[in-house]
Amino acid sequence: MLSKIKWLGHATVMFTAPKIIYIDPYQLKGTPPKADIILITHDHYDHLSEPDIKKIRTADTVIVIPESVKKSLPGNLRHIKIGETIRIADITVEAVPAYNTDKQFHPKSAHNVGYIVTIDNTRYYHAGDTDIIPDMKNLKVDVAFLPVGGTYTMNPREAAEAAEKIQPKIAVPIHYNSIVGSSEDARLFKELCSCPVEILTEGA
Numbered sequence: 001m002l003s004k005i006k007w008l009g010h011a012t013v014m015f016t017a018p019k020i021i022y023i024d025p026y027q028l029k030g031t032p033p034k035a036d037i038i039l040i041t042h043d044h045y046d047h048l049s050e051p052d053i054k055k056i057r058t059a060d061t062v063i064v065i066p067e068s069v070k071k072s073l074p075g076n077l078r079h080i081k082i083g084e085t086i087r088i089a090d091i092t093v094e095a096v097p098a099y100n101t102d103k104q105f106h107p108k109s110a111h112n113v114g115y116i117v118t119i120d121n122t123r124y125y126h127a128g129d130t131d132i133i134p135d136m137k138n139l140k141v142d143v144a145f146l147p148v149g150g151t152y153t154m155n156p157r158e159a160a161e162a163a164e165k166i167q168p169k170i171a172v173p174i175h176y177n178s179i180v181g182s183s184e185d186a187r188l189f190k191e192l193c194s195c196p197v198e199i200l201t202e203g204a
Contacts, residue, residue: 007200041128042112098128149181160192
């Protein structure tokens with residue numbers, strides 16, 4: 001399930017097959033492969049990074065952003081609303097809610113999103129910047145990428161509680177080791193989680 005997936009640091013996840021898909025590309029190193037699809041969860045600089053998008057975008061790249069994001073980006077731009085599903089070739093992309101419940105960095109009113117990406121009948125959930133929210137109990141996913149860095153998102157204990165609600169086959173910690181969070185947060189998340197956890201090596 002994870003053999004064709006890379007965690008590139010912070011909240012950046014890259015799928016390497018059947019298409020090159022980036023979610024929230026940020027501080028990409030070296031010469032990363034060009035993107036077929038780029039998914040952006042919200043407009044904060046560490047999630048919507050125009051220099052990184054420029055680095056991987058081609059004339060054919062499809063860029064998906066929440067309808068609430070008003071920033072204009074060049075290229076093949078697709079807007080998506082919470083609850084909406086769009087199809088790009090053989091891949092489906094569903095937007096789900098992502099928001100804070102006890103802090104104001106990502107209010108519900110901003111309509112930020114997480115994504116469920118379905119590839120070859122496997123459902124991958126990237127939670128975006130979020131706390132534990134009631135919407136999670138209705139998710140049916142195989143792999144869950146959950147933020148664990150705290151401050152702006154869930155901390156490791158909260159992320160483990162979210163995993164308990166979601167019950168994925170595998171949970172993967174993200175949103176740490178840059179800006180906020182550390183490898184210790186990822187390890188604590190794994191200790192506390194009731195489901196299998198895979199800690200990905202950054203960039204590997």
